[in-house]
Amino acid sequence: MKRLKIAVIALFALVAVSNVNAQDENNPWVVGFGVNVIDFYNTDDFSEQIKDALGNSDWNFLPSISRISGEKYLDKGFTLQLAGSLNDITTLNSEDDVDFLYYSIDAIVKYDLNMLFGDTGWFDPYVYLGGGYVSVDSNGEGMINAGFGFNTWFNDNLGLNFQTGTKKGFADEVRAHYQSTLGVVVKFGGKDTDGDGVYDKDDACPEVAGLAEFNGCPDADGDGIKDSDDACPNTPGLAAMNGCPDADGDGVADKDDMCPNTKGTKANKGCPDTDGDGVIDRDDKCATVAGPAANAGCPWPDTDGDGVLDKDDKCINEVGPASNNGCPEEIITKEATDVITFTAKSILFNSGRATFKAGVTKQLDAIVDVMAKYPKATFSIGGHTDSSGSSSLNLRLSEKRAIAVRDYLVKNGVDTTRLEAIGYGEGFPIDTNKTRAGRANNRRVEIKVTN
Numbered sequence: 019m020k021r022l023k024i025a026v027i028a029l030f031a032l033v034a035v036s037n038v039n040a041q042d043e044n045n046p047w048v049v050g051f052g053v054n055v056i057d058f059y060n061t062d063d064f065s066e067q068i069k070d071a072l073g074n075s076d077w078n079f080l081p082s083i084s085r086i087s088g089e090k091y092l093d094k095g096f097t098l099q100l101a102g103s104l105n106d107i108t109t110l111n112s113e114d115d116v117d118f119l120y121y122s123i124d125a126i127v128k129y130d131l132n133m134l135f136g137d138t139g140w141f142d143p144y145v146y147l148g149g150g151y152v153s154v155d156s157n158g159e160g161m162i163n164a165g166f167g168f169n170t171w172f173n174d175n176l177g178l179n180f181q182t183g184t185k186k187g188f189a190d191e192v193r194a195h196y197q198s199t200l201g202v203v204v205k206f207g208g209k210d211t212d213g214d215g216v217y218d219k220d221d222a223c224p225e226v227a228g229l230a231e232f233n234g235c236p237d238a239d240g241d242g243i244k245d246s247d248d249a250c251p252n253t254p255g256l257a258a259m260n261g262c263p264d265a266d267g268d269g270v271a272d273k274d275d276m277c278p279n280t281k282g283t284k285a286n287k288g289c290p291d292t293d294g295d296g297v298i299d300r301d302d303k304c305a306t307v308a309g310p311a312a313n314a315g316c317p318w319p320d321t322d323g324d325g326v327l328d329k330d331d332k333c334i335n336e337v338g339p340a341s342n343n344g345c346p347e348e349i350i351t352k353e354a355t356d357v358i359t360f361t362a363k364s365i366l367f368n369s370g371r372a373t374f375k376a377g378v379t380k381q382l383d384a385i386v387d388v389m390a391k392y393p394k395a396t397f398s399i400g401g402h403t404d405s406s407g408s409s410s411l412n413l414r415l416s417e418k419r420a421i422a423v424r425d426y427l428v429k430n431g432v433d434t435t436r437l438e439a440i441g442y443g444e445g446f447p448i449d450t451n452k453t454r455a456g457r458a459n460n461r462r463v464e465i466k467v468t469n
Contacts, residue, residue, distance in 0.1 A: 044219035045205040046091035050179055052201015054085040054103045056120055058110055059194045076109040078120070085199050095133035099126050099146070103197065107154060110193075116155075122185075122197075124150030126163050143168040152185060152192050159191040169203060174217075179203045249273070342469065350392045355467055358397075361385050362465045365423060370407075372418035374426075382423070385465065386430045393433075399423050400464045401441045402448075404457035409443055417441025423463050438468070 056078040087101035100123075107118035126148025145166045152161050165183015172178075182198035208217035214227035214234055221234030223246070228236040232244040241254040241261055248261030250273060255262040262271035268281040268288055275288030277300065282289040289298035295308035295315055302315030309316040318327040324337040324344055331344030338345040361384050366375040374382075389395065401420030403412040420439040428434045450456035 044217045045174070045208045047207035048087075048089040048097075048203050048205045050085070050087040050089075050101075050201045050203040051083050052085050052179070052199055053079065053081070053083065054105060054197055054199045055079050056105050056107060057196040057198075058107075059196075060111060076111075076113065078105055078107045078109055080104065080106045085201060087201075087203075089128075092127075095130040097128040097130070097144075099128055099148075100124070101126075101150075103199075118155035120152075120154050122150050122152040122161075124148060124163055126150075128167075141168060142170065146181070146183065150185070152187070154192050157191045159187045159189040161185040161187040161192065161194075163197075167199075171205070174208075175205050177203050177205070346394065347469075350395050350467055354388050354392065357388055358385055358465050358467075361388075362463050365463045367419055367422075367461070370415070372415065372422045374422070379426075382426050383430065386427055386432060389427065389432050389436070393436075394469075396436045396468045397438070398466045398468050399427075399437060399439045400466070401439070402446055402460060402462050402464065403444050404447070404460040405444045405451040406457065409445075413441055413443035415441075416443045419463060423465075 057076060058078075060076070084105055085101060085103045087099055089097050089099045091097050103120075103122045103124070105120040107116055107120045108114050110116045110118075126146045128144045128146040131143045131145065143166065146164065148163045149160060150163055151158060163183055163185050165181065167179060167181030167183075169177050169179050179199070179201050182196065184194065184196050185192075186194040208219070210216065210221070211218055211224045212221070212227040212234070214221070214229070216228070216230055216234035218224040221228070222232070223235035226236055228234045228244070235244045235246055237244050237248070238251050239248070239254045239261070241248070241256075243255070243257055243261040245251040248255070249259075249271070250262035253263055255271070256264060259271040262273050264270065264275070265272055265278050266275070266281045266288070268275070268283070270282065270284055270288035272278040275282070276286075277289035277298070280288075280290055280299075282298070283291070286298050289300060291298050291302070292305050293302070293308040293315070295302070295310070297309070297311050297315035299305045302309075304314075304316035307317060310318070313329075318329050320327050320331070321334045322331065322337050322344070324331070324339070326338065326340050326344030328334045330340075331338075333343070333345035336344075336346050339347065361381045364381040365378050367373060367378075368375055389397070399420045401416035401418070401423075403416045403419075405412070407415075417439070418441070420441050424434075424437045424439040427437060444451075444460070447456075447460045448462070449459035451460060
């Protein structure tokens with residue numbers, strides 16, 4: 019008896035320091051082997067029964083494995099337990115007053131109290147209710163069982179069980195009694211859906227076979243990075259690259275590297291830019307000389323060396339200032355400009371039309387001669403009308419007259435690129451529109467040098 023009391027005290031001490039893994043659907047089967055103590059009621063007074071049970075003078079104990087149990091987890095904290103017990107009854111009313119054989123076969127349903135309180139992390143208590151058949155000295159009957167117990171585990175599979183409760187019948191063949199048990203329990207049959215050796219309860223990827231070091235999740239490419247964290251799960255890579263390879267070691271993963279075999283920069287998506295002009299080498303026709311992307315990474319040429327790049331130089335073979343788009347300044351005398359201005363005043367049109375009056379072509383031919391002497395000069399031809407008629411009609415008419423002058427000049431040898439024809443309508447009068455003479459002055463064509 020002394021040894022049993024020491025074992026019970028040791029069990030309670032173990033509970034205080036042990037981690038608990040409750041029986042559940044992931045480890046549904048438990049078998050147990052242990053000892054049992056029988057204590058028959060000697061009074062109907064409950065308080066006296068408790069005092070009697072806490073003493074050990076009438077405990078009946080068989081110093082060997084005397085109880086075997088098997089359990090199956092059902093659902094929602096309920097477990098079915100079947101157990102068989104054997105004992106040697108030597109104390110019924112007083113010590114060594116009998117010598118009876120005791121055996122029982124019990125079926126109980128346990129309920130895990132952690133379902134109510136939450137997992138304590140160290141203690142797994144339960145209550146139970148059921149029934150069984152008990153035989154004492156060849157007298158037997160069915161009895162109701164009720165009580166409580168707890169499990170504490172050394173690891174996921176091995177633990178200790180303590181259980182105590184009362185058994186009471188109704189045929190008075192067997193005296194009501196307490197039965198307490200202490201034993202080793204083994205838990206097994208954990209659910210492992212993907213067969214990777216990691217129980218579903220601990221498997222972060224229960225549907226896919228994986229590795230224990232990754233909580234059951236796979237690492238398909240074996241690079242030490244589980245697939246869920248691996249941006250390239252089928253290609254071995256580096257942790258710094260989220261599991262992707264970096265063949266050229268430039269810090270840009272191959273999957274994002276436009277030049278995976280040549281070291282480059284992140285700014286250029288893994289490609290080099292030797293001259294630092296923003297055009298990567300593979301697209302740069304002048305990889306060692308900086309140049310704009312618009313010219314394939316090459317500097318713009320300046321053929322005539324006038325400081326105006328060919329792309330902006332309208333005269334790439336002639337030196338000229340930027341103010342004149344790289345073309346040489348056109349020199350035209352004031353006298354020539356005055357001739358053109360004066361002669362233009364003599365260009366007359368038929369009333370309301372864009373056709374010339376008789377004799378006007380002589381003035382136009384004179385203008386052609388002056389323009390021919392200055393082939394680099396450009397001109398603006400502006401058509402004007404008086405205020406007779408609608409402004410919209412006058413605008414169209416002035417434009418037609420300007421175009422008529424331009425077309426005559428082009429027809430007679432002046433390059434069309436040197437001429438611009440604009441109609442101003444009645445908007446810029448040089449005289450009053452209230453007199454015939456004033457209106458005549460307003461109906462005019464003006465030719466001005468634009469360079």
